[in-house]
Amino acid sequence: MRIPGSTYRLQLHQGFTFDDAAGIVEYLRELGITHVYCSPYLQAAPGSTHGYDVVDHQKVNEELGGAEGHNRFCTRLREVGLGQVLDVVPNHMALGKENHYWWDVLENGTSSRYTSFFDIDWQPQEERLRDKVLVPVLADQYGRVLQTGGIKVLRRGGRFLVECAGQTFPVSPTSLPVILARAAEYAKSDTLNFLAASFGRLPMPEYVDRRTTITRHRDKVVLFTLLDRLCAEEPGVCNAIDRSVAELNGNLDALDDFLNQQNYRLSYWKTADQQLGYRRFFDVNSLIGLRVEREHVFEEVHALVLDWLQRGILDGVRVDHPDGLRDPLEYLQRLRERAPDAWIVGEKILERGEFLRESWPIEGTTGYDFLNAAAGVLVSSQGMEELSKVYQNFLGSDFSEELTNFSVLAHNKKVSVTQEGLGSDVNRLTSMFVEICEANRNQRDYTRAEIRRAIREIAACFAIYRTYVVPARDEITDEDRAYISHAAEYAKQERQDIDGGLFDFLRDVLTMRVTGKQESEFLLRFQQFTGPVMAKGVEDTALYCYNRLSAMNEVGGDPGSNGLSVAEFHAYCAKMQATHPLTMTTLSTHDTKRAEDVRARIEVLSEMPSRFSAAIHRWARMNNGFRTARAGSGAMPDRNTEYLYYQTLIGAWPLSVERAQAYMLKAVREAKQQTTWTANNKEFEDALARFISGTLAHTPFLKDLEQFVDKVKDAGRVNSLAQTLMKYTAPGVPDTYQGTEIWDLSLVDPDNRRPVDYQERIRLMKALKKLHGDNIAAQVMARSDEGLPKMWVVHHALQLRRERPEWFGADAAYTPLPVDGPKSEHAIAYLRGDSLAVVVPRLTVKLGGVWREASIVLPRGKWLNLLTKTELNGGRVAVRSLLNSFPVALLVRKDDNKEQGNA
Template sequence: MTATYRLQLRPEFGFADAEAVVPYLVRLGVSHLYLSPVTEARAGSTHGYDVVDHNRVSDALGGRGGFDRLAAACAEHGLGIVLDWVPNHAGVGPRNWAWQDVLAYGPHSEYASTFDVDWDPLKPGLRGKVLLPFLGAPYGEALDGGDIALAYDDGRFYATYYDDRFALSPATYAALLDAALPAHEREDVYFDLKDLADAYGGVAPGEVEKAEALRLRLLALADRADVAAGLASFEGGALHDLLERQAWRLASWKTAGHEINYRRFFDINGLVALRMEEPEVFWESHRLLGELLAMDAVHGVRVDHVDGMFDPAGYLEALRELGAQHVWVEKILGPGETLPDGWCTEGTTGYEVMNDLAHLGLDADGLAVLDRVWRRAVPDAEPWDETVYESKRIVMDTSLPGELVRLATGLNRISELDYRTRDFTLGGLREALVEVVAAFDRYRTYLPHDAAEARAVAGGAVARAKARNPAAEPSVYDFVERAVSGEAAEAAPPPLAERLWAWVGRFQQYTAPVAAKGVEDTAFYRYARLLALNEVGGEPDEGALPARDFHARNRERAGHFPLNLLATATHDHKRGEDTRARLVALAAVADDWGGAVEALDRATAGLVGARGPSALDRYVVLQTLAALWAPPPSQDAEAYRADLADRLWGYVQKAAREAKLSTSWINPDAAYERDLEAFTRSAVADESVADVLAPLAERLAALGLRHTLTQTVLKLTIPGVPDLYQGTERLDLSLVDPDNRRPVDYAERAATLDRLAPLLDRPAPDDVRDLLHTGEADAKPYVTARLLRLRRDRPALFEGDYRGVEVEGDGWVAFERAGGALAVVVPQTPDRPAPATVRLGGAAWTDALTGARVEAEGGAVSTDALPTSWAVLVRD
């Protein structure tokens, strides 16, 4: 595989549009088209992860025919396809027929085991029901206001709430049909309608076959009668009485955190989790994927949120049985964590690589200065560890308390079965679980696999939880540790062991969303020492990555996961790869940044309103603005600046709400956000801010481009498969979604390749040197296309071994691959390091970027003798 190229499909950019891009991608040099989800999603979906039918290709994207034409075009051009697959969850709603069946029949539905619903929750009123927290107001207010109504469609009755609809139980159809009788009392169809109403009156909630048979009569009758004629008569108390007889209960969306009884994707009410651990669920929901994998053009699968699986290892084995040749997992690795042994996967989607490249480029001394600047700017900022702890607790208290209660209740019931543990209280177990989950240093464990590692992780978390709570009863924590680590299940007799293993699985499915929501979606927005490090899978408190550690990680990947994806941008990134590069460069100008922050504080003092923004939010605005201020060389400065205020405000509002300190998604503070927006927009337009920022921003842009080139060269040469996110072959100064999912101008990119074609085909050293060192817009596209073509034409250079190369001097990174046939030398940090000597294994080389010859006398070459600061040397 040469490289993958990620496309974000959406109704405005479907299969036909992707097909039109195929020739360009082949010219660029990638080998695989990496598609966002292609399955049927909720109406209007802009990302495809809210799948409503896993066995149907999205009509909005062009349907099965459109996909087949795209696949044929890829096959014709020698381009493979990697599919993004979403097994953890499905979007609920009108178009998810399996979900609607569950709403109609409750636990009696044949799809009841498809969705992860707790039909026996702690609250008595919800037993045998599923809570539906989709109302924008309290239930009574929505009911009395007439927002909840009834409707008929295709043989079924529904309750409706704006665009949502919820299938009614056929056991309640009799009253609906009786209400339609007065409209037909003088018609012959009256007696048929009455007969059908009487028949439905004899249907019990669990009589699915009987109800489905009657549906055929209802369909036929609806052609002759208005079966919905009496629906409007149900309002107020009458409508409430009808709704109370359903296998579900409507509620305000704000009740979800505490009482929801189906597992969600994180805390998104509209995404219900699937029970992929059940073989029949797996095979039923993967029929389409099996068909697509049988196509010549489809070469692999990217598994979304593998940590949501009850048994990730088993799921990956099933995918291999289905016919998946290559499988990558979306997985965030904690510090020191590696993928579990035995997983059927090529590796991860590359978050860890994205963060390694950022930390590699940091100036260590400059980072220490940035730390002091941050603490002066935001004096009440907590240390990173404390920020993570508090953020996880907030998520468990506000977004995911219902799942926590389910875990605590389950463990309490288990403790009652043993006289040695029955004194543990529900409250005590809940609090211990909160502390242990908050102390987890990774997303999850994978019991019953990797037992030794799981016990070490659980033991460490419990030890940290005990240390934080010295007054707590230690025996409760010891019991939790035995449960979480699997020791209790291993020692229990079979019936109890089964319950314990089921509990352990649910616990593992809980720590992952707590980590995601607590760290990525809360702590990352509270800790702003250097925003370049606040990236998916990142550790913002870690320092510069030494070259020796970078080499060690590359050797590990080369030996164990040589096809691991190498990402520097994704659809989930917090900042685009070149925005991040400019922020990395802040460490190279840290003293100047410190002075600029003081000057900016003075310049913006009059922009602060009565309610805010807070010191944290001001620092986030200024740091982000410094990175974005200078437009890309290819873009008109006036047009870029005109769009900047809107883009920055969209990001800042999201950042403030995610931080949950001054405002939030669940409880937005309108007054605070007005002040925050005014500050943000005024900072972009204020001339005194521009006077301070402009010179520093120009330096950041120049230094950022240098780091961009280093990052690009490394991504395209280290072990693994480079993954390009759509459009990022050119400079990408995007922010978090939706900013990073804006349309891509492929005509412009194709024109760039046309313009660069002579140089790409026959590099002229002087011309390439000028291109790379003068900051031109074509520098990144040139390096990207040139190295992609090298990978395509000389694949053996990028296979097999990896060896870090000795460098006499500081500030450079060098390595060899393919037994010394390829050598790469790049500056480690964005600034220009002092000359150094690199010890290579050969004497005569050709630089792939410039075409220049490089002589290494005695195997040594000075970096001054290299054609440019970025050398990709092929041994003659």
């Protein structure tokens, strides 16, 4: 196994292709990176900016340079000695005509060769949707769109399409007699009459009848070939077909009958929330769930990636959203069997106190757990408590218990999302559980409405993304039993209007106390459901509503907590070293709500809550004239939005009007308190945009804001250097998100996917290499505004990891170094093995630069601080002497230190 020493995440898209990536690999090597870590680059939907909307697993994305560009990129990586890790997407695919699996399903329904690839319910409760796929693309009710000519049938060569909503869909071959038989009369063509009848006689086998399905496909291809030939040889036939199509389009009743013969049902887009018959990625209608647990599906969608792993083109993969899979453990075991030497990490979101299952045969997660641990240890717990009061006080008349109690807020938002965006998933689970109750006489009198409400509630009461019970293997852990039982008891407390016995019965099915075929299916699907509930309710809603300290609002985080103690941080790292020493550690990803340096600056507010409170109240008075009055309610924007806005300005300043408006618009739509993505409140959104443009042109406010930022900027940079050095030296494989090797003040996507100025970073690397002399740390710090201190830390840590990988591997010890003295809580110190020591500060505003007698004890020997080039002896060392000339310390024993000629 070629374990990465470090990774560097690149977001590939048509504006940053394989050739662009190849152009910076020498710089990445110089920085100290061992592996480039690419976003998904199998063929995605046209114009994709992220690659998670795969439409063809057998091709490299043409917009990135296709197979030739990929070969050039991989060749260049080999030339400079870098490995490669790829992000793979096993849970879902994008819909559209580019996805030939999906196109085949729409054309042939349950008789498609690819029906088994997708997670579609062909037999829903509503009879009108049986054996059909709901396609919610219309801008209005179906009948109204039809009436206004918004749906048409087209002929292209020998093929027929349905056109609507700017899209095209295939026509079922068995519906073609409606068109071809009439055309045969006009053309007086016996051959066309024969073809019409033959299309109508095509069999309609279920997908499990593989032999008949293949025969049907062969016959269909032959018929279309004959039709193409007939049209080419007899132009009159084409004219007759076009006449028949025109008549069909001109007869609404006939067109409606024809559309009803298709294997899909065109519908108003709003129907998706309650009636969609396929599993999606969360609530994204255009991303359909794959049945990757079926071996033939696994093999087809992984063929290219597995080939690259086996040939050494890839050294590892990042598995996107394994919680969406029916059986994540089985999937990961199959992947491990096919790629035994690969470094595999999973995008598993862990809640506080939860750890990755040790039974999973992978190296770890993608690092959100580390991100939240690092954030937690850098905030003041006392300050967080005081910020609760600051937050409540600023909200004033907008104050509510829900807004200031994160656990209550998160629960309520999860319930809400089950009623709205995930309603179709709830309905599907409800129908299954109704059948289960009907088969159990003690439960058969529960109504559909009761069951629906109970499923919504118990799903919202889960404390984690999902459990991993597997009926086929009779597999359940005590951990899962505890989570399920807790959710059932919590649900009883929240919904005392529902018979507690129903929650008990749900618990018994979910823990396999009650078993059966339908019970097993319900259990597996319910486990796939709780993850989207958590993601949409918390990640995409609650984290934009609860704004006490927005730096804590990250995926897998607990914004309601008051942070971590140093001892708790050490315990987390020790646990990682013992269980998943090769997990990924990260501070920024393409999905983080704000970049690491923005969080680092906002964290400083926990050390100065009173000054922050005074500032935002002062700013609110200054900016009151830019708010817009609203009849019967408070002025716009509301106080909660304004509170988030000021934190955002502090964290990301300098920030342009355009970036601020784009971020805040996304934030308020995600919060769903004043406006949403699907129901825009234009009055509020316009008022918010005016407020932002007005405040950012208001000189007194800008002057005051900049003075405040100046007070927290340096402490924020120290926080950044502290978390950066911890990321590169704590247990795990560190990932650097593109561009974050220097200060990066990006916000949530798409802001964090803006072009990276690599020429600037290359320039800084050249400057870094030229530094020399006794005052080298001072030279670095003098260029703080350029981001050189961060690159200095990143470069030295990466070089050390590359030169001494044994200090960071699975066998490398992690040992906390006790800090003694009255200011001991302001430092974090630890050893890796016995030859590497790390010392970083925390809560530096409260420290005030006075370390007093704080000290650590280093193992005996001569030590070198790589960041200052100063030497010291082991034994008791004053913390102030270590951090006097540079904010963090990276120490190696000289007798174990290889030549550090890199700077």
